[in-house]
Amino acid sequence: MTSFNNFADLASFVAASRENDGLTQTYEGAFIEHSEMAKLSIVEAPEALDMPDPEQVRAATEMMMQTMFDVLRDTRMEPFAADLAWGFANSFHVVAKRIEGREDDAAKKLGDLARSYDPSEIYATELEDTQLLCQTLQGCREAMECMRDHAAEVYRVETGKPFSPVRGSRVSSALTASMIEARDYLASKARERREQFAPEGPVVAFSGGQVWEDVDLLWNGLDSIKARIPEMILATTAQAKGCDAVAHAWAASRGVKVIQFRLDRSQGNRAAFVRNDRILGLKPVEAVICEGSGIQQNLAQKLRQAGVPLHIVRLAHQRTQRSA
Structure with missing residues (x-):
């Protein structure tokens, strides 16, 4: 039996044993570092933080979703596996929407700064920090959406039903179809x-x-x-x-x-x-x-x-x- 000293080794083993070129490319495309520095809050200084390894994240997401179905299969608790898996996928969706909200707030501030130019050094620093915050949050949102879509695809394969959040739209990556609320469709004017x-x-x-x-x-x-x-x-x-x-x-x-x-x-x-x-x-x-x-x-x-x-x-x- 293969043994592992830490989760990273286990995730790497699963990633290698379940190699999927399409998924790998999707994760690599989502887990992009837009800058060498990262900024997650307007009050925190930029830090040199890397994105997680996309292969390990892919393996972890699949293990989390698939294992729940596997351990409950052919037991009296099997009917509840879909509910639990839906909750996992929905958690990714909820967190992605929260990040998107912070990203929108940062983008609004960046727009306000761009419209009120000030030649001072303080203004230049604030502008750079806000732009870095937008980029960092964008990268985190795209990564979280990728994980959500992967979880949603496992849910669909196992249950035969598409994952759909309780409310709000889910704009997917290449993994699954998009479920789009009509009010979002009709209200979207900007390109x-x-x-x-x-x-x-x-x-x-x-x-x-x-x-x-x-x-x-x-x-x-x-x-x-x-x-x-x-x-x-x-x-x-x-x-x-x-x-x-x-x-x-x-x-x-x-x-x-x-x-x-x-x-x-x-x-x-x-x-x-x-x-x-x-x-x-x-x-x-x-x-x-x-x-x-x-x-x-x-x-x-x-x-x-x-x-x-x-x-x-x-x-x-x-x-x-x-x-x-």
Whole structure:
């Protein structure tokens, strides 16, 4: 049996035994040192701190996620493995969002400094420190997002469902599809934000009821559309179960970006119909509506009126229904 004196040796062993060129390149691209110096707080002096070794971080992330599934598999606690793994992935997401908030604050201060030039040495030092703070936080955020996306991919492979945080958008690296809140999509005006939160490409609208059994029927249909529209973006009504959940799992498997239109509760009883109008506002090039409630009927009617090519999938089309 191989023995290890410290975690770094163990992580290196796992990294070597589970070599994955794609993952390695993703981690190496995320764990970049933008400067020889690092600054994590506006009140702290810059320090010569290195980024963690990307291979060791990759191995540690995979071990943390995969081990939880492995040790609980085939036991009475196996049903809880997915919940625990979701919590791990969500922790990466929460920390990444916190870093992003600090990065935004630093960027705002940097912008204020740039607009109020002062030839003094104090101003020059503050400007340099703030720029270094922005760069350091940017690097930490990108690294944390990389770890989150890796954890999310392990979660997807093990559970068959895409990881999606409780709230907020998850803009992914190359590992997984992006789950994008509709309000982020509609609110993003600046070009940099648009590149992240408003992906360019033809939109395919999707909605369905919360009860559905024939997963293959929907996956095959979506595969057919993607074959014709390779750069498609999926816009859904963001329901946590049923047809939308099937579509989200398909998108995660195929690397398709998803815009989730959640209900705007401030709209009261009109919320679902307002959501339909917002989906229509994206000018979808094609749509899939699965039999569900009056909400799906309303969306299908509006899509027809707009001349959008429409696929209606009925409950009776399911193999389970046909074989009954």
